[in-house]
Amino acid sequence: MRGDGLSFSLPRWRVTRWLADPGYPVSSDIRGALTGELYGCWSVFAGGAINTVAVAAALALRTPSPLFITWFVLEVAVCLSRLVVMMIAYRRARERLATPTDIHILLSVAWSASVGFGVGISLASGDWVAASLTCISSAAMVGGICFRNFSAPRLVGTMILFSIGPVIPGVATSHEPLLFAMYLQMPVYFLAMTGAAFRLNRMLVAVMQAKRESDERARLDPLTGLSNRAGLIDALQSRLKGNAGGDRSFAVLYLDLDGFKPVNDTFGHAAGDELLKIVGRTLRQTASPDDVIARIGGDEFVVLAGDPAIDHALALGERIIEVMTAPIALSGGACVNIGISIGIAVAPEHGTDPEALLFAADAALYEAKSSGKSCWRLASAEANLAALRKIAGRDPTASSVASAA
Numbered sequence: 001m002r003g004d005g006l007s008f009s010l011p012r013w014r015v016t017r018w019l020a021d022p023g024y025p026v027s028s029d030i031r032g033a034l035t036g037e038l039y040g041c042w043s044v045f046a047g048g049a050i051n052t053v054a055v056a057a058a059l060a061l062r063t064p065s066p067l068f069i070t071w072f073v074l075e076v077a078v079c080l081s082r083l084v085v086m087m088i089a090y091r092r093a094r095e096r097l098a099t100p101t102d103i104h105i106l107l108s109v110a111w112s113a114s115v116g117f118g119v120g121i122s123l124a125s126g127d128w129v130a131a132s133l134t135c136i137s138s139a140a141m142v143g144g145i146c147f148r149n150f151s152a153p154r155l156v157g158t159m160i161l162f163s164i165g166p167v168i169p170g171v172a173t174s175h176e177p178l179l180f181a182m183y184l185q186m187p188v189y190f191l192a193m194t195g196a197a198f199r200l201n202r203m204l205v206a207v208m209q210a211k212r213e214s215d216e217r218a219r220l221d222p223l224t225g226l227s228n229r230a231g232l233i234d235a236l237q238s239r240l241k242g243n244a245g246g247d248r249s250f251a252v253l254y255l256d257l258d259g260f261k262p263v264n265d266t267f268g269h270a271a272g273d274e275l276l277k278i279v280g281r282t283l284r285q286t287a288s289p290d291d292v293i294a295r296i297g298g299d300e301f302v303v304l305a306g307d308p309a310i311d312h313a314l315a316l317g318e319r320i321i322e323v324m325t326a327p328i329a330l331s332g333g334a335c336v337n338i339g340i341s342i343g344i345a346v347a348p349e350h351g352t353d354p355e356a357l358l359f360a361a362d363a364a365l366y367e368a369k370s371s372g373k374s375c376w377r378l379a380s381a382e383a384n385l386a387a388l389r390k391i392a393g394r395d396p397t398a399s400s401v402a403s404a405a
Contacts, residue, residue: 006093008036009101016102019109019155022201030208035101037151037204038108039089044148048141049079052115055137059122059130067121074114082107105155112159115141116166123170123179131174138163142189146197151204156197160190223273224280227294232302235292236354239304240347250305251313251346254361255283255320257299258339258373271330275338278328286319302358310346317342317376325374339374341365350379 010032011017020035053075060072085107089099115138122134145159167186171179219231227235239250257279264272276299283293283301290306303320305313324340343365351357360379368377 006036006039006090007032007096008039008089008093009099010035011101011105013102016105019105019158020101020152022151022153022205023198026205027209027212029212030205033208034151034201034205038101038104038149038155039086039093041148044144045082045086048111048144048148049082051137052111052118052141053079055133056118059118059133063125063127063130065125067125071114071118071121074117078107078111078114082111105152108149108155109158109162112141112145112163115163119164120166120170123167124173126174131170135167138167139189142193146193146200150197150200153194153197153201157190157194160193164190221280221295224277224295226280226283226301227292229294229296232292232294232296232304233354235294235304236357240352240354249308249310249347249349251310251316251344252357252361253303253305253313253317253320253376254343254345254358254365255301255303256341256365256369257324258341258369259336260299260338263336263338267330267332267334267336271332271334274330275328275336278330279324282323283320286323287316291316302361313344313346314376314378317344321374321376341368341373342376343368343379344376345379 011020020038022034026034053072056068056072056075060068062068082104085100085104089101089104092099119131119134119138122130125131141163142160145163146156149156149159164186167182171182219227219234221228236252260272260275263275276295279299279301280293280295283303287293287303288306292304292306294302294304296302303316305316307313320342321340324338327335327337329335343361343363345351345357345360345364347357350360364377364379367380368375371377
């Protein structure tokens with residue numbers, strides 16, 4: 001799988017979309033990753049191009065007939081075109097622009113057709129040295145085709161068919177009965193290698209899906225199913241990157257439960273975990289689908305408001321406080337009353353990086369806690385100063401702000 005972080009465009013044309021499709025449903029992110037794999041393994045591309053151009057050149061020198069010279073010119077033109085298109089694609093991928101994937105796929109098919117053309121004319125020529133050389137070369141290329149392109153098994157099958165398929169008409173015109181054995185060999189070879197490409201593709205997709213699921217789990221809080229700190233930082237960075245133009249703001253709501261420790265101490269950690277799960281579900285129901293909700297440790301939660309309006313963030317804070325001050329029933333018949341304090345920071349006014357925004361929101365949260373709890377406060381210079389004093393005065397508080405960053 002690609003490890004360079006480059007993203008290549010999906011094919012747009014009907015024929016290239018069909019060739020690149022694995023033949024079964026996959027998610028859009030995996031489809032994009034499969035497309036990127038078609039641009040990989042430069043060594044296999046270079047080895048195949050050098051091999052076929054060298055064979056075509058040798059036979060054009062051995063038999064300088066129009067057909068062999070045409071094949072040599074065709075090989076050079078196709079291989080150079082593929083090289084140029086791949087270089088353009090890599091440059092545009094680094095610049096995050098659309099890449100010529102459709103042309104890249106069609107040139108791959110054109111290259112395999114050129115190889116097959118050389119096989120056909122060599123067998124038809126009756127020159128068994130030429131025929132042996134081209135047949136061995138094309139058979140060797142099948143392995144490279146399968147290894148380099150199995151992220152698109154339909155493309156693999158098409159390229160194999162074009163590269164060794166001309167063996168059939170070539171044998172028919174060679175008038176050599178012994179070569180008729182290839183009528184059995186070539187179909188078996190084609191089916192075996194194409195089938196291998198489909199099996200390798202299934203394995204690749206399974207690995208990609210497992211990696212995606214592992215990455216998702218690494219960004220989720222196992223207790224509540226909300227985003228964890230890593231997921232929150234990713235979401236913040238994504239929002240800030242989208243806000244680079246300065247035409248869009250968003251709010252960060254830093255939440256801390258009021259009265260959680262007495263519940264934990266009175267009813268036990270199991271009850272505390274249940275309460276945190278209930279809070280997570282309540283936040284999901286209260287926030288909008290575009291809001292990102294995270295539990296970043298203990299009884300601290302963060303909400304990234306999807307609506308850019310500050311009024312929306314303040315109204316959301318009011319709703320969260322209202323629902324969280326209602327009695328909460330735990331399993332076993334216990335009913336607890338807690339509250340929630342909220343600090344609110346707004347990008348880009350209160351920060352242009354995740355650490356600054358979380359620091360400002362945590363400072364506002366401290367002000368809300370100092371004001372009697374179960375209320376919200378908007379980040380301000382005074383709140384930031386209070387947070388700095390708090391850090392200087394007590395280590396536990398300092399660790400809280402540091403963890404928020």
